[in-house]
Amino acid sequence: MKVVITGGTGMLGRRLALRLLAAPDDQSELVGPSGRTEALDHLILVDAFEPAEPPPEDPRVTVVSANICDSAVARQVIDDSVDSVFHFAAVVSGGAEADFDLGYQVNLDGARNVFEACRASTGIPRVVFTSSLAVYGGFRDIVDDTPLTPQTSYGAQKAIGELMVNDYSRKGFFDGRSLRLPTIVVRPGKPNKAASGFASSILREPLQGEGVSCPVSAETRMLILSPRRAVQAFIDVHNSDAEQLGFRRGVMMNGISPSIGEMASALREIAGDKVADRISWEPDAQIQWMVDSWPWFADGVRGRELGFQPDGSIEEVIQNFIDDELDGQIAN
Amino acid sequence: MKVVITGGTGMLGRRLALRLLAAPDDQSELVGPSGRTEALDHLILVDAFEPAEPPPEDPRVTVVSANICDSAVARQVIDDSVDSVFHFAAVVSGGAEADFDLGYQVNLDGARNVFEACRASTGIPRVVFTSSLAVYGGFRDIVDDTPLTPQTSYGAQKAIGELMVNDYSRKGFFDGRSLRLPTIVVRPGKPNKAASGFASSILREPLQGEGVSCPVSAETRMLILSPRRAVQAFIDVHNSDAEQLGFRRGVMMNGISPSIGEMASALREIAGDKVADRISWEPDAQIQWMVDSWPWFADGVRGRELGFQPDGSIEEVIQNFIDDELDGQIAN
Numbered sequence: 001m002k003v004v005i006t007g008g009t010g011m012l013g014r015r016l017a018l019r020l021l022a023a024p025d026d027q028s029e030l031v032g033p034s035g036r037t038e039a040l041d042h043l044i045l046v047d048a049f050e051p052a053e054p055p056p057e058d059p060r061v062t063v064v065s066a067n068i069c070d071s072a073v074a075r076q077v078i079d080d081s082v083d084s085v086f087h088f089a090a091v092v093s094g095g096a097e098a099d100f101d102l103g104y105q106v107n108l109d110g111a112r113n114v115f116e117a118c119r120a121s122t123g124i125p126r127v128v129f130t131s132s133l134a135v136y137g138g139f140r141d142i143v144d145d146t147p148l149t150p151q152t153s154y155g156a157q158k159a160i161g162e163l164m165v166n167d168y169s170r171k172g173f174f175d176g177r178s179l180r181l182p183t184i185v186v187r188p189g190k191p192n193k194a195a196s197g198f199a200s201s202i203l204r205e206p207l208q209g210e211g212v213s214c215p216v217s218a219e220t221r222m223l224i225l226s227p228r229r230a231v232q233a234f235i236d237v238h239n240s241d242a243e244q245l246g247f248r249r250g251v252m253m254n255g256i257s258p259s260i261g262e263m264a265s266a267l268r269e270i271a272g273d274k275v276a277d278r279i280s281w282e283p284d285a286q287i288q289w290m291v292d293s294w295p296w297f298a299d300g301v302r303g304r305e306l307g308f309q310p311d312g313s314i315e316e317v318i319q320n321f322i323d324d325e326l327d328g329q330i331a332n
Numbered sequence: 333m334k335v336v337i338t339g340g341t342g343m344l345g346r347r348l349a350l351r352l353l354a355a356p357d358d359q360s361e362l363v364g365p366s367g368r369t370e371a372l373d374h375l376i377l378v379d380a381f382e383p384a385e386p387p388p389e390d391p392r393v394t395v396v397s398a399n400i401c402d403s404a405v406a407r408q409v410i411d412d413s414v415d416s417v418f419h420f421a422a423v424v425s426g427g428a429e430a431d432f433d434l435g436y437q438v439n440l441d442g443a444r445n446v447f448e449a450c451r452a453s454t455g456i457p458r459v460v461f462t463s464s465l466a467v468y469g470g471f472r473d474i475v476d477d478t479p480l481t482p483q484t485s486y487g488a489q490k491a492i493g494e495l496m497v498n499d500y501s502r503k504g505f506f507d508g509r510s511l512r513l514p515t516i517v518v519r520p521g522k523p524n525k526a527a528s529g530f531a532s533s534i535l536r537e538p539l540q541g542e543g544v545s546c547p548v549s550a551e552t553r554m555l556i557l558s559p560r561r562a563v564q565a566f567i568d569v570h571n572s573d574a575e576q577l578g579f580r581r582g583v584m585m586n587g588i589s590p591s592i593g594e595m596a597s598a599l600r601e602i603a604g605d606k607v608a609d610r611i612s613w614e615p616d617a618q619i620q621w622m623v624d625s626w627p628w629f630a631d632g633v634r635g636r637e638l639g640f641q642p643d644g645s646i647e648e649v650i651q652n653f654i655d656d657e658l659d660g661q662i663a664n
Contacts, residue, residue, distance in 0.1 A: 100503065138579065147479045149498070149580055156499040160492045166481070167488040171432065247470065248481055 001032045001040050002081050006068050006114060007088030008045025009055050011189055016086060016231050017045055021058050031239040032083055046077050052189055069105055071113040078117035084126045086234060087114050092194040093134055093154040100153060107157035115164055119173035127165065128238050129178040131250060133223055133295055135159040142295040144252060144302050151293040162250045169249050177245055179237045182223035182255030184230055186321035195290045199224060203267055203318055206278035209331030215284035218261030221296040225255045225310060226317045228324065233308050240306050252300035258314040266314045271330050333364045333372050334413050338400050338446060339420030340377025341387050343521060348418060348563050349377055353390050363571040364415055378409050380421065384521055401437055403445040410449035416458045418566060419446050425466055425486040427525040432485060439489035447496055451505035459497065460570050461510040463582060465555055465627055467491040474627040476584060476634050483625040494582045501581050509577055511569045514555035514587030516562055518653040527622045531556060535599055535650055538610035541663030547616035550593030553628040557587045557642060558649045560656065565640050572638050584632035590646040598646045603662050
């Protein structure tokens, strides 16, 4: 199989790549054109940015430094021999809110370039589109049939992408599926421009010996999903049966809903007072407003029926971060 | 006030123009920047097509033959002095399904050009976006909170336009509102490429002495709205209070839901057997499939609370068509 990941050297792209490459050479975890899991022969990681972490070293990997906002680039990378595309490249919520034009350029036009390249391909590739729970707005509790009323540009752009994935799939141009992700926590690495970034920072920075300020109230809840579970969900949605997905290719990924206060308490329990006391509370009305527009509780039947698993608890999420990203070491 | 209508010489654009021009010179029916109804000083009708019916003759009218798919054209027509824009220009359902690229070019890129021109304008124009009940799909009964799951490219493009109207309005770039229209019946003039066109043809053609074939079963129901009520609804949604609309700028327009058989019976009752017998029944699976994906019954609370009025009955719709478009004359 030939697989393309856009945003392939970013946080999620790289972790998906590492996971896919870790499978046996003769059989990846991905379902191919045969309808069964097939060998991964070629993995193309496209990214417009310099990698923050080293890309996987593997003879099957090609790293392409290019921007899918250029339609010719998209067509060049997604050629006739591509079997699957994971579209991760995006401007995140805070970035799309700060730069309206850039948000539409990358999140709408860039996605459309990817979709058009898949359409132009002679095959019918599977396309996994990264959507977000930011497509919802104004509803605290969300279910599969909750209408999409985003209250951020990022959410609007993701909802538009989902509509196109449905339409291109219905027309048979590719076999698309969209995964609506909760906020990824704990995100490793440096903070990005996502308005939700603090939810990772308040755990990540203290565990690494740094102080951090929390811009929202302790009562605020967020729907979260760990990177480990997110990677698994991307593989699951890629492998889902098209018939079972039907005409609605967007699937909501359920997450757990700790309050920010509960996240801080779990950190205290696992890492101790000294670490937890590195969080200071400094309210930011703009971030509080944006986070308040997102849902608190998700109960998606479709994702559950398709077998997608959220995390067990915030404690498990924190412990997995310590194990996966900090080699088990907490900075006391 | 300066008002722009895209698709301004088309069926609905022209009728809205005639209606607006019929008001007293010193006070139109449209609410202007003052928050009260203001005089209509300049009405610009932009259209890429040759008018099928003569445009209104009035010194306040300028007809511009141009295509809003060209962003420079959109910006030129929607200049800094514009107060209101009605965006009617579109490729209809059958056309967008037959020509995928043209559908996205006009219905997505063209709409975006209009929105960008409004954003570039120094004022904050009111923008009325023509949406459609085709944004729904797979639900027989629709209410305000029914999720948008279009099953045609036209419906997808209209749903995308609505998302952009919400986002641009939230950002304060313009004061947008989207009206989700039922199928317009009885559409005067020649048949167009709308898959729903037969619903008008089966009434219009027999009343004018011509035979017509009906491609769907007599049991099929359609949500319909007369041109007269549609024009009124456009004025109503334009004048609606932004506060009352809130962050969801898309309003569903309720319609009546006669079955195709009931429409034929009403025609027989009003115009007699000779006229009604001009309908022949020739099922077309493709059109039946598309029409079956649309909703049968609409019960929108928001539209009702905003005072938008559907027609009283199919008999009233047919009689109004005879009065408005045939000068009261039926071809026996």
